[in-house]
Every structure is written in C-alpha cells, then in structure tokens.
Amino acid sequence: xTTMLSTTGLTVTFGVNKAVDDLDLVVEAGQLVGLIxxxxxxxxxxxxxxxGFVPCRGExxxxxxxxxxxxxxxxxxxxxxxxxQSSELFDDLTVLENLQVAAEKISTKGFLRDLVxxxxxDVEALEKILASVDLLAAKNQLPTELSHGQRKLVGVARALxxxxxxxxxxxxxxxxxxxxxxxxxxxxRSLVDGGLSVLLIDHDxxxxxxxxxxxxxxxxxRLIAKGTPEEIRSSPAVIEAYLGGGSDA
Amino acid sequence: xxxxxQRWTTPRGIAAQVAILLxxxxxxxxxxxxxxxxxxxxxLGAGALIAALALSITLNYQGSGVVNFSVGAMAMYxxxxxxxxxxxxxxxxxxxxxxxxxxxxxxxxFGAPGFRLPAFPAFISVSNGGSTSYSYxxxxxxxxxxxxEAMVIALAECxxxxxxxxxxxxxxxxxxxxxxxxxxxxxLFILLQEIVVLRFGSDAQTVSPILPQHPVSLPRGIxxxxxxxxxTAIVILVTFLLWGIFKYTRYxxxxxxxxxxxxxxxxxxxxxxxxxxxxxxxxxxxxGLFGILIGPxxxxxxxxxxTLLVIPALAAALLARFTSFxxxxxxxxxxxxxxSWIQYITNQSWFPKVGGAALPGLSDALPFxxxxxxxxxxxxxLPTRGSIETIKLPFAPKAKRALPSTALFTIVAAVLLFVxxxxxxxxxxxxxxxxxxxxxxxxxxxxxGQISLMQMALAGMSGFTLSKVADAYHIPFPIGPLLGAVxxxxxxxxxxxxxxxxxxxxxxxxxxxxxxxxxxxxxxNPAWSGTNGASVAPPSMFGxxxxxxxxxxxxxxxxxxxxxxxxFGVFCLVVLALLILGVVNIRRSRTGRQMLAVRANERAAxxxxxxxxxxxxxxxxxxxxxAGIGGALSGYRFGSVTxxxxxxxxxxxFLAFAYLGGISSVSGAVVGGMLVAxxxxxxxxxxxLHVSDQYTLLIAGTGLILMAIFNPxxxxxxxxxxxxxxxxxxxxxxxxxPEVELQEVSS
Ligand SMILES: Nc1ncnc2c1ncn2[C@@H]1O[C@H](COP(=O)(O)OP(=O)(O)OP(=O)(O)O)[C@@H](O)[C@H]1O
Ligand SMILES: [Mg+2]
Numbered sequence: 002x003t004t005m006l007s008t009t010g011l012t013v014t015f016g017v018n019k020a021v022d023d024l025d026l027v028v029e030a031g032q033l034v035g036l037i038x039x040x041x042x043x044x045x046x047x048x049x050x051x052x053g054f055v056p057c058r059g060e061x062x063x064x065x066x067x068x069x070x071x072x073x074x075x076x077x078x079x080x081x082x083x084x085x086q087s088s089e090l091f092d093d094l095t096v097l098e099n100l101q102v103a104a105e106k107i108s109t110k111g112f113l114r115d116l117v118x119x120x121x122x123d124v125e126a127l128e129k130i131l132a133s134v135d136l137l138a139a140k141n142q143l144p145t146e147l148s149h150g151q152r153k154l155v156g157v158a159r160a161l162x163x164x165x166x167x168x169x170x171x172x173x174x175x176x177x178x179x180x181x182x183x184x185x186x187x188x189x190r191s192l193v194d195g196g197l198s199v200l201l202i203d204h205d206x207x208x209x210x211x212x213x214x215x216x217x218x219x220x221x222x223r224l225i226a227k228g229t230p231e232e233i234r235s236s237p238a239v240i241e242a243y244l245g246g247g248s249d250a
Numbered sequence: 251x252x253x254x255x256q257r258w259t260t261p262r263g264i265a266a267q268v269a270i271l272l273x274x275x276x277x278x279x280x281x282x283x284x285x286x287x288x289x290x291x292x293x294l295g296a297g298a299l300i301a302a303l304a305l306s307i308t309l310n311y312q313g314s315g316v317v318n319f320s321v322g323a324m325a326m327y328x329x330x331x332x333x334x335x336x337x338x339x340x341x342x343x344x345x346x347x348x349x350x351x352x353x354x355x356x357x358x359x360f361g362a363p364g365f366r367l368p369a370f371p372a373f374i375s376v377s378n379g380g381s382t383s384y385s386y387x388x389x390x391x392x393x394x395x396x397x398x399e400a401m402v403i404a405l406a407e408c409x410x411x412x413x414x415x416x417x418x419x420x421x422x423x424x425x426x427x428x429x430x431x432x433x434x435x436x437x438l439f440i441l442l443q444e445i446v447v448l449r450f451g452s453d454a455q456t457v458s459p460i461l462p463q464h465p466v467s468l469p470r471g472i473x474x475x476x477x478x479x480x481x482t483a484i485v486i487l488v489t490f491l492l493w494g495i496f497k498y499t500r501y502x503x504x505x506x507x508x509x510x511x512x513x514x515x516x517x518x519x520x521x522x523x524x525x526x527x528x529x530x531x532x533x534x535x536x537x538g539l540f541g542i543l544i545g546p547x548x549x550x551x552x553x554x555x556x557t558l559l560v561i562p563a564l565a566a567a568l569l570a571r572f573t574s575f576x577x578x579x580x581x582x583x584x585x586x587x588x589x590s591w592i593q594y595i596t597n598q599s600w601f602p603k604v605g606g607a608a609l610p611g612l613s614d615a616l617p618f619x620x621x622x623x624x625x626x627x628x629x630x631x632l633p634t635r636g637s638i639e640t641i642k643l644p645f646a647p648k649a650k651r652a653l654p655s656t657a658l659f660t661i662v663a664a665v666l667l668f669v670x671x672x673x674x675x676x677x678x679x680x681x682x683x684x685x686x687x688x689x690x691x692x693x694x695x696x697x698x699g700q701i702s703l704m705q706m707a708l709a710g711m712s713g714f715t716l717s718k719v720a721d722a723y724h725i726p727f728p729i730g731p732l733l734g735a736v737x738x739x740x741x742x743x744x745x746x747x748x749x750x751x752x753x754x755x756x757x758x759x760x761x762x763x764x765x766x767x768x769x770x771x772x773x774x775n776p777a778w779s780g781t782n783g784a785s786v787a788p789p790s791m792f793g794x795x796x797x798x799x800x801x802x803x804x805x806x807x808x809x810x811x812x813x814x815x816x817x818f819g820v821f822c823l824v825v826l827a828l829l830i831l832g833v834v835n836i837r838r839s840r841t842g843r844q845m846l847a848v849r850a851n852e853r854a855a856x857x858x859x860x861x862x863x864x865x866x867x868x869x870x871x872x873x874x875x876x877a878g879i880g881g882a883l884s885g886y887r888f889g890s891v892t893x894x895x896x897x898x899x900x901x902x903x904f905l906a907f908a909y910l911g912g913i914s915s916v917s918g919a920v921v922g923g924m925l926v927a928x929x930x931x932x933x934x935x936x937x938x939l940h941v942s943d944q945y946t947l948l949i950a951g952t953g954l955i956l957m958a959i960f961n962p963x964x965x966x967x968x969x970x971x972x973x974x975x976x977x978x979x980x981x982x983x984x985x986x987x988p989e990v991e992l993q994e995v996s997s
Contacts, residue, residue, distance in 0.1 A: 052857060054632065073632060077859040089854040091847045093646055102847040103858035105840040112868075115839030116832050163859055 002029040005198040006051070006081070006167045010059035013046050013222075020046040021057070022222040028167055028200050033193040035209035036202045038219035039242060044202045045086055047219070048169045051200075052076055052083045064166065082165030086172045088156040090144040096155050097140040100127040100162040130158050134188065149176050154185075161192070168192075169200040174208050186212040206243070210234060218242065262627055269623075280591060284470045289594030290587045291468070295478035295547040297586020298485040299325070299556070301579040302540035303563035304570070305485075305492065306533035311572040312505050313529025314420050316431045317755045319762070319902070320439035322560035324411075324534055325541025327442045329551045330450055332404040332542040333457055339394030340373040341403065344445045345948060356939075372449060376403065397460050404542060405535050412534025416527045422959045424526070427642040428754050429701060429909065430958040436906045437954030439557070439899075444948040446553045454552040457545040481543055482583065488536065489579045496575070505529065558898070561766050562589070564759045565617035569624055585620070589613035605777030611770025618763035622748050625760060629751025631863060632852055643699055644963040646846055646914035647970065652834040659920070660827040667816035667823075676814055677933040679798065682822040683887055685923025686880035688908035689829055689916065694873035695905070696914035697842060698866060699849035700749050701758040703902045704742075704765035708874050709881025710773045710896025712738040716882050717784035717891055727789045734885075735878030741768065742874025749870065750863045753852075765898040774893030783892030786885035789821070796821050798887055822883050829876055830916050836872070837916075845869060903927070906954045912966030921965045925950070 006028040013021040021043040028034045038044050050057035053073035061068040063081050071079070091099050104127055114120075131137045134154040144152055153173055160168055170189070174182040186208050193199055203209045209216055210230045218226040218233060220242040226233055233239055280286045303321045310318045334342045376395065395403075419438065423431050461477035468474060496502030504518040505525045545551045562585045570577035595601055596608040603609070649655075663682070667675055687705055694700050712734030719737075720730030745764035749757050773779055788797020798814040836842045847855040848865045856862050885891050894900075907925045912918020924930035927946060935941040935949065961968045 054853060054856075073853075073856040074859060074861045077857050083857050085854060085857070089851050089857075091850040091854065093643075093846050093850050094843060098843050098846075101840065102843045102855070102860060105843070106859075107840055107844060107861075107864075112839075112841050115841055116835050119835045119839035119842075159858060 002031075004028070004062075005030050005032075005064060006200065007062045008047075008051065008059060009062075011047065011050055011061065012058045013043070013050050013055055019222050021050060021219075023059070024219070024222075024224055026200075026217055026224075028198050030198055031193060031196060032214050033190065033199045033201060033212060035213035035216040036200060036219065037204060037206055037209050037216060040204055041221075042204070042219040043222040044204065044219060045171055046222075048083055048171050048200070048202060051169060052081060077163065077165075080164070080166035081169075082160040082163055082167065083169040084156045084160045084171055084173060086175065088144070088152045090152060090155055090159070092144050095141050095143060096131065096136060096147070096158075097124070097127060099144065099155060099159050100130065103159045103163040127162055130161050134158050150181055153177070165197070167198045167200065169202070171202050172204065173201070174203055174205070179207070182208050183211070206233075266627065284472060286591060286594065287470065288472045290591045291472055291474050292478070293587035293590025294474065294482045294583065295544065295586070296559075296589065297583035298478070298481040299540050299544045300559055300562045300566060300586045301485045301582025302488070303537055303559060304566035304578045304582045305488065305575060306537045307560075307563055307567040308570065308572050308575065308578055309492075309529045309533035309536075310420075311567070313508075313533075314416070314424060314526035316420050316423070316435060317564070317567075317572075317759065318438075318533075319432065319435040319560055319564075320442060321533075321537050321563060322557040323439045323442040324408075325537040325544070325559075326551070326553060326556040327411075327446060328404055328408050328538030328541040329457075329545045329556065330446050330553075331407050331538075332400050333455060333545070333551060334373070334450075335376060335395050335400035335403055336397060336458065337394060338373075339376050341376050341407070342373050342449045344441075345372070345448060345945070397458075401460075401539075401542060405538050408534045408538030409531050412531040413527060415534065416530035419955055419959065420530065421523060421526065424523075426958070426962060429643065429695070429913075430962045432701060432755060432758055433906050433909045434955050434958040436902050437951045437958065439560075439951075440903065440906075440947055440954070441951035443553050443557055444951060448944060448948065450553075452553055454550040456550050459546045460543060461546070463546070475547070477543075477547055481540070481547065484543075485540070485579060485583075489575050492575045501525070501528070558766065561614070561763050561898070562586070562617040565620045565763065568621055568756060568759060585617060589616055592616060604775065607777050609771065609777075610775050611767065614770040615767040618760070618767045621760050621763050625748050625752045625756060629748070629753075629756075631751055632856055633753065643696065643849065644912065644914040644967045645970075646696055646837065648838055649834045649916055652831060652916075656827050656830050656834075660823050663823050664816075664820045667819040672812045672814060673937070674933055675816055675819060677928065677930055679814060679819045679822055679887060680926065680932075681923040681929035682819065682826050683880055683883045683923070684904075684907065684926035684929050685920050686822075686826055686829060686883060687877055687904050688911055688919035688922035688926075689826075689833055690873040690876035690880065691905060691908040691913060691922075692916060692919045693833060693836065693845075693876065694869050695908070696918070697837065697845040697849060698869040700746075700753075700866060700869060701755065701761070701905065702746075702873070703758050703762035703898070703905055704745055704768070705873070705877045705904050706881075706896045706901035707765035707768040707773070707898065708738040708742050708745075708877040709884065710891055710893075711741045711768060712878030712881035713786060713885030713891035713896065714772060714779065714784050716885050717786045718778070721785075721787045727791045731789075731879060731882030734882045735875045738878030738881060739871050739874045742870050742877070743867065746867070746870035746874075749866050762898060762902065765901040769893050769897035773891065773896050779891065779893065783888075783890040783895075785890045786882075786888075788818075788889070789886055797889075799889070818886070822887075825879060825883060829879065830919075833876075833916055833919075841868070903950070907950075910954060910957050910964060912964030912968075912970075914964075915966050915970075918964050918966035925953075925965075 004027055008024055008026045011021055011024040011026070012019065024047060036044055036047065046055060049055040051061050053068065053071060053076045063076070063079060068076050068079070068081065091102060094102065101121070104123060128137055128140065131140055134157065136151060136154055136158060139147060139151065144155055147155065153176065157170065157173055174185055177185060189199060189201060190212050201209060201213060210233065213230060216228065216230060216233045217224060218239050225238045225242055226236040228236070280290060303325060306321045307318055310316050331341065334340050415438065419434050420431070423434055459477070461480045463475050463477050465473045466476050466479060496506060500518055501520065504520040507518060508522045508525050541556060544556065548555065563582065566578055566581035566585055569581040592613040596612050601608065663678060667678055670678070687709060690705050691702065694702050712731070715734040715737040716730050719725065720733055725733060745761060748760040752760060778784070788795050788800060790796065796815065796817045798818040800815045800818070802815045802817055844855070844860045844865050847858065847860055848862050852862050881896065884895070888895065904926070908919060908922040910925055911920070911922025927950065932943065932946050935946055936943045941949070957964070963971060
C-alpha cells in the first residue's frame with residue numbers, strides 16, 4: 002500500500018490554545034480514514050492545516066512530497082482536495098459553474114482565447130459528477146436556491162470536480178438526517194472503491210463507524226485513539242471523551 | 251519569552267525591527283537640526299486636525315461600521331457655517347431639493363421661459379450683518395457675531411447634521427454591504443462639498459483668528475504659534491476623554507461590544523441604534539470644532555483642502571485598526587508633522603528637483619506609503635477562518651446575445667451622433683468615455699470584489715503617457731494609447747499590490763490614497779503637466795485625423811458640420827463596443843468564473859485550486875488596461891490631461907457612478923457612463939429640466955446616497971429584477987412555474 006497523505010507532529014496553536022497537538026495521521030491509497038472528536042476537538046483545524054489554510058508546525062506529506070511550504074492553491078492543484086464544514090459555495094455562480102471553477106486550469110493562452118471565443122470544456126464530465134449526487138437537475142440553479150443537504154452535496158461535487166487524489170471531507174453529513182447520512186456514506190464508500198482516498202471528518206460517530214477502514218479520535222487537539230471501528234467502539238478513552246465531554250454522540 | 255523571540259525573528263518581525271531602527275535614526279537626524287525640528291513642530295496644527303478627523307472616523311466605525319470618507323468634508327462644512335455666522339450673521343441653508351424646480355422645468359419645456367416660482371431661501375439672518383468701516387482706504391468689516399456665539403450655533407448645527415446623517419443615511423444602511431456604505435459616504439462627501447461651493451463659491455475665504463496666535467518660544471530658537479499648541483492640547487484632551495468614556499462608562503463599553511456584535515450592547519441595555527446615533531453626533535461635533543479652529547491656522551478656508559485631509563486621517567485610523575484612540579491620535583499628529591517636515595525638506599536646495607522646482611505632492615504620498623506598509627505587514631493572503639468579510643455585490647449575469655445587442659446599441663448611438671445637436675453629441679461622447687471607465691470597475695469591483703477608488707487616476711496616467719511619451723516621440727496612433735494603457739497597467743499593479751493582502755474597505759482606502767498620490771505627484775505637477783495639464787494631440791491613422799475638433803463634412807447636407815466631430819464619437823463607440831465584448835467574454839469564460847469565485851469566497855476559491863492572488867492581479871491589470879484606454883479617449887476628448895479631471899475625487903466619483911449604474915454587469919457600465927458628469931443625465935437635467943448645471947453634482951451626490959439605500963443593485967440590476975418579476979408574474983398568470991434559468995435573464 003502506498004501512503005497518500007501523512008502528517009507528522011502536526012501542531013497548530015492559536016495564542017496559547019493548542020488546537021491540534023502533535024498529530025500523526027496516515028491515509029493510505031484507497032483507504033477511507035475517519036477523524037472524529039467532540040466539538041472543538043480540532044478536526045477542522047487539522048484539515049485547515051493539511052490543506053494550507055492555517056500555519057502549522059510539523060510535516061504534511063502528500064504523495065511523498067512535503068506540502069509544508071506550499072500555498073493552499075498549490076496543494077489543491079497537486080490533488081489534495083477538501084470540502085468545508087459549512088459548504089462555502091460560490092453563491093454567485095450556478096451549481097455547474099461551481100464545479101467548473103474547480104475543474105478548469107487557467108493559462109495565458111486560454112485566457113486570450115477566451116477573450117475572443119469563450120468555451121466550456123468538459124461539461125459532460127462535470128454533469129456526470131452532478132448526476133452521481135442526484136443534482137443534475139439543479140445544474141443551472143444558484144446554490145442559494147438549494148436545500149441545506151443539496152448545498153453540502155454541491156460542495157462535495159465541487160471538490161470531486163478537481164479530480165483529487167485525496168479528499169478531506171469536513172463533516173459532510175452535518176445537518177443531514179440519518180437516512181440521508183447513510184446514503185452519503187454509501188456514496189463516499191463507492192468513491193473510495195473507485196480509487197479515491199478519503200479523510201472523513203465527523204463529530205458524530207455513527208457514520209464514521211459504519212463506513213471507515215481506520216479511525217482517528219481527537220480530543221482537545223490530542224490523538225486519544227486510533228484503530229478499526231471495532232477497536233474504537235470498545236476504546237475506554239473514546240467512551241470517556243464522548244460521555245465525559247457531554248457531547249451528543 | 252521564547253514566544254517573543256519567535257515573533258521577532260520571523261521575516262515580518264525583522265522587517266518591523268529594521269523599520270523601527272530606521273525611524274529612530276531619522277528622528278535623531280531631524281531633531282539635531284533646529285530648522286528641521288521647527289518644520290516638524292509647525293505641522294502640529296494640521297496634525298491635530300488629522301488626528302481629530304481620524305478619531306471621528308474611528309467613532310463612526312465603532313458606532314455603525316461605516317468608514318466615513320466624508321469626515322473632511324464635514325469639517326470643511328462646519329468651518330463655513332461658522333464663517334457665515336461670524337462675518338455676516340447668516341446661517342446658510344443647503345439647497346433643499348425643491349419639487350417646484352421640476353414644475354418650472356416642465357413649464358419651460360412647454361415654452362414659458364420667463365416662468366419663475368419662488369425659490370427657497372439660501373441664508374437665514376441670525377443677527378444683523380456687521381457694519382463696514384474704512385481705515386487707510388481699506389474696508390474693514392466688523393464681525394457680525396461674536397466668536398463664541400457663532401461657534402455654539404455652528405456646533406449645534408453639526409450635532410443636528412450628525413443625527414440626520416445617522417437617521418437618514420447610515421441607519422438604513424446598517425446591514426448593507428460594505429460597498430453601499432462606501433458609496434453613501436462618497437455621496438455625502440460630494441453633497442457637502444457642492445453645497446458649500448454653491449453658497450460660497452470655490453475661492454478661498456479669509457477668516458479671522460479664534461484662538462490666541464502669539465508665538466511661543468521653545469528651546470533652540472524654535473517658535474510655534476500658540477493656537478497650534480491649543481489645538482494639539484484639545485485633541486489630546488478629547489482623546490483622554492474618549493478613552494475614559496470607552497473604558498469606564500457603560501455607554502463606551504456597550505459601543506465596543508456593539509462593534510463586535512449587536513447582541514453585546516443589548517445585554518448592557520443600549521440599543522445599537524442609539525449608540526450609533528450618539529457616536530454620529532459626537533463625531534460630527536468633534537470634526538466641526540476642529541474644522542472651525544483650523545481655519546485661522548491655515549489663514550483661509552476653501553471647499554477642498556480640509557476635505558481631502560480625510561486621506562491622511564484614514565491612514566491614521568487604519569494604523570490604529572479603527573479601535574485605539576491613543577494610537578489614532580499619535581499617528582494623526584505624526585502624519586501632520588511628517589508632512590510639514592517633508593515639505594521643508596523638498597524645498598531645500600540639496601533635494602533633487604524636477605524642472606527646477608521641488609517635486610510636489612511628496613507629503614501627499616506619505617499616507618499612501620504608510621497605508622501600504624502597514625496593511626501589507628498586517629494583512630493575510632487569505633482571510634482567516636471566521637473573518638470572512640464578503641462584500642456582498644449584486645448578481646453578475648452572463649450577457650445573452652451580447653454580440654447583436656452590442657452591435658445594435660453601437661449603431662444606434664453612432665447614428666444619433668450625426669443627427670443630434672452638438673451639445674447632445676458631446677454628451678454621447680462623454681457617456682461613451684465614462685462607460686469605458688465604468689467598465690474597468692465592472693471587472694475589478696463587479697467581478698472580483700476589489701473596491702478601487704483610483705480608476706480615473708490610472709486613466710490619467712495613461713493620458714499623461716500619451717501626451718508625454720507618445721506625442722512627444724511621434725509614436726503613431728494605435729500604439730500611443732496602447733502604450734498609455736500599458737503604463738496604466740504598470741501603475742495599477744503597483745498600487746494594487748495591497749489587494750493581495752488587504753480586502754474590503756481597507757483596499758478602498760489604499761487605492762484612494764494611491765489616486766491622491768498620482769494626482770499630486772504626476773498629474774498636478776506643473777513641471778511635468780504644465781499649469782493647464784498635459785496636452786494630447788488628436789488621433790490620426792492613414793492620414794485621417796479624427797479628433798473631436800477636426801472639421802468634418804456632413805454626409806447628406808454636404809459642407810461643414812458643427813463640432814464636435816461625430817466621427818470621433820464613432821471611434822469612441824467602437825472602442826467601447828470592443829471592450830464590452832471582451833468583458834462579456836471574460837464573464838462567460840473560465841477567467842470570469844474564477845473571478846466570481848474569488849469574489850464570493852477567497853478560501854473556497856483557493857481550495858478549488860484557484861490562485862486568488864493571480865486572479866486579483868489579473869483583474870487589476872485588465873481593469874487598469876481598460877481605464878487606460880478610457881484615459882486615452884478622454885485625453886483626446888479634452889485635448890489635455892488635467893489633475894482636476896483625473897484626480898482622487900473624480901476617481902471616487904467614478905466608483906460611485908459605476909455602482910449607481912450597476913457595478914456587476916456590462917449594461918450597468920453603460921448606464922453608469924450615461925450618469926457621469928457631462929453625460930446623458932446631465933443633458934437631461936440641464937436641457938430638458940432646466941436645472942442649472944451647477945446643481946448636477948449636488949444631484950449626483952444625493953442620487954448616490956438614495957441609490958445606496960434603496961437600490962443597491964444599481965439601475966441595471968434594478969431593471970433586470972423588475973423584468974424578472976414581471977416575467978414571473980406573467981408565468982404565474984398562465985399558471986406555470988416560473989423558469990429559474992439564470993442564463994435566460996438577459997442583461
Ligand atoms: N481562527 C481561530 N482563532 C482562534 N481559535 C481558533 C480558530 N479556529 C479554531 N479555533 C479554536 O481551535 C479549537 C479547535 O477548533 P476546530 O474548529 O478545529 O474544532 P472542530 O473539531 O472542527 O469542532 P466542530 O465539531 O465544532 O467543528 C477550538 O477551541 C476553536 O475555538
Ligand atoms: Mg469543525
């Protein structure tokens with residue numbers, strides 16, 4: 002198995018608060034890795050650090066090369082995709098255009114050609130992605146006209162449009178009901194079976210425990226457990242963190 | 251301890267240390283020379299005024315989230331209220347929008363030119379005017395009102411005005427997008443300035459002393475007039491007062507809480523509205539006081555000087571992050587003193603000269619430099635989580651059937667050029683050139699969300715290049731304006747660098763300061779631009795000259811037609827049409843999508859692989875290029891490039907007009923062009939409605955404010971929405987679902 006994404010000693014501090022503390026995390030090729038933890042555990046901050054949105058200490062390696070000195074844009078272009086906890090769609094663009102932004106590469110020649118004759122390449126591929134999340138009918142709508150669940154799916158579709166090698170998904174199931182959430186889990190699973198490696202984040206254990214291969218559990222920025230779903234289910238540290246933390250899981 | 255070490259060994263920390271060391275070294279050098287210390291000290295008065303303006307900006311920002319570009323205008327306005335009372339005992343009134351004027355216009359339209367309705371009064375006499383006596387042959391006017399009386403009345407009016415600004419303008423805009431607030435404060439700026447120009451003219455007026463003016467001796471033979479010391483003392487006192495209020499009273503704490511979020515103040519028992527109102531009243535009285543007191547120090551008042559001090563004041567407020575009063579005041583005083591010192595230095599014999607004279611405007615460049623350095627050091631290339639400040643902009647539609655509609659529009663306008671009277675022809679030309687400048691803002695502000703208040707200055711740089719390089723070295727026509735546009739791109743990129751780390755209204759401030767710098771260092775530099783501006787030769791190609799003043803033959807009637815030459819108008823229209831098609835294609839292509847993605851959400855755009863800084867740089871370049879072409883066109887149109895036409899204030903106005911037209915669409919740029927001064931709207935006002943053209947800017951200012959409040963989508967957006975809702979209604983009547991196909995909405 003090849004290692005797609007790994008962090009070593011990843012640490013993020015906000016003032017005196019260590020949001021992520023010395024985290025080692027590995028995503029192997031074709032793996033679905035879960036990252037869970039109660040509210041404020043540092044999950045989003047971990048993804049921010051991996052994808053270059055927050056300065057951090059430690060190493061982030063992607064496909065064997067260090068990402069530490071690269072900008073967020075460069076990491077995305079290298080194939081390290083992410084979604085956002087609150088969708089963060091481009092509200093002024095249609096659903097299809099949202100995907101186009103992620104799929105298209107810009108070049109000077111392309112820019113000059115577009116000035117004279119703008120073209121839309123590869124729309125079929127993007128429509129296929131939209132169809133896979135049942136959003137083809139909404140392709141010409143604005144994100145603001147969609148339901149919360151649909152918006153989340155557009156966020157996922159947009160990340161997929163860039164054809165990433167690894168996708169970090171920040172709570173894609175938040176706000177979905179349990180059947181929708183399981184359906185989403187199935188979709189993510191089939192993506193992984195199709196060759197994508199995924200880091201799936203959730204603060205609710207339900208989804209993660211059903212679909213993931215390996216699970217990491219964070220609490221107050223520290224890794225408190227790591228293992229298969231069975232191991233996590235029976236880990237005393239996890240039970241303590243979730244019950245003691247008074248979280249809703 | 252190690253945290254401090256860490257902070258000071260980063261590249262930024264090292265840069266800051268170097269800057270501090272250089273600053274200290276410079277200060278020592280200055281303080282060793284008595285002359286330079288003298289120059290520094292003489293900047294205290296202006297510094298106090300800048301500090302007061304900056305304090306007011308901070309108060310307004312804390313109270314209602316508005317960065318008020320009109321504080322300088324307010325101070326200037328107050329000085330005229332005082333001036334009117336003190337010299338003539340008259341309180342001047344703004345020209346109240348008189349509905350009767352329209353009736354008059356309509357009556358005139360139907361041919362009764364003598365018809366006049368009673369006008370509103372311009373002044374109210376508060377006391378009988380002072381008597382005039384003669385001594386040694388000179389007229390000496392005794393003051394009509396004592397200084398304290400005049401001061402009290404003037405400040406009371408300031409308080410009322412502050413309350414009105416809050417109630418009528420900024421309260422309705424409380425939840426409005428940043429750009430709407432910027433435009434409203436630009437509108438207020440123009441309005442206040444125009445009212446004063448209408449009532450008192452634009453010449454400077456001498457004012458009598460208020461504070462005692464005897465020179466105070468300091469050590470080493472340095473002198474300072476006592477009124478400057480008083481002014482400084484007052485501003486420091488005010489700062490202490492504000493500091494105390496904001497630190498210890500419930501009111502101040504609530505304001506600070508409200509600035510963070512609205513619920514905060516409610517918990518303390520104050521409504522945010524009330525707090526904003528009090529802050530408006532307080533800040534307006536504060537700038538009023540200083541506007542009045544600075545008059546005698548400057549020896550005269552005029553509608554422009556103090557008004558433009560808003561730029562250094564914004565720099566000071568920005569330096570203090572719109573929060574700390576003490577930093578604001580120190581920065582304000584510092585900028586005032588540094589400006590005075592720079593002026594002294596540039597006048598020294600050893601200082602490099604341009605054309606035998608001191609390089610002007612370096613002191614105007616100071617705030618720009620400060621703003622850039624501070625913002626660049628402080629800013630982040632991507633916003634941090636939770637600080638996403640989107641400037642909500644109107645929807646940017648894809649134009650449908652752009653080619654045929656642009657062609658049709660161009661042909662109709664071109665035909666009109668030949669059939670209308672010369673003044674309408676000129677208006678069409680002005681509107682066309684204006685539309686080009688507005689188009690430059692569609693790309694930059696409309697598509698990428700970067701607020702720029704320097705487009706006319708960039709246009710001016712292009713016109714200046716056309717004059718000084720292309721014409722001087724006989725570079726033929728199409729290359730000359732293109733060269734100008736390229737220079738505009740260079741300057742635009744340089745001034746746009748802060749955009750890589752700065753967003754929203756801070757960028758507006760930075761570009762405004764850039765415009766002021768370009769205006770006073772280049773365009774207003776007599777050594778480079780002459781006293782009447784840099785002259786521009788008419789364009790000609792293949793031996794055909796088509797400048798606006800080129801004689802032309804009528805096509806059907808034969809013989810000579812009246813000027814301006816309509817063929818010049820056709821030329822401008824063709825240029826506009828080409829640029830429009832280019833911008834339409836940008837919106838339709840990947841470039842446009844990436845721009846809109848950056849405008850909507852920089853972080854998400856970066857995560858989608860979009861280079862946020864690359865997109866911004868590209869937008870600045872395209873926009874500066876278009877503005878540069880517009881500058882060349884207006885250079886041809888006027889035959890010269892002047893600082894008045896291409897300065898900071900016109901740049902500011904153009905953002906407002908583009909916004910008014912509809913900043914996110916190409917059709918909005920065309921509407922914006924029609925609205926600019928001298929464009930179609932001016933013609934409608936002056937020749938149809940018989941509004942004297944001195945009122946056009948006044949009406950424009952009022953229009954800006956009203957538009958920002960009632961129709962933030964702009965005229966084009968408003969029309970689009972209207973047609974959209976009509977369409978929906980039609981569908982509803984037929985019992986169909988309205989189609990929400992956004993591409994189908996034509997722009
Ligand atoms: N920009 C920031 N500045 C300061 N503190 C921050 C910032 N971003 C996050 N934090 C803090 O870092 C900690 C981790 O936050 P993070 O959002 O990563 O948690 P999370 O696990 O994603 O939680 P949730 O389940 O609520 O999404 C929290 O204590 C949060 O307050
Ligand atoms: Mg989170």
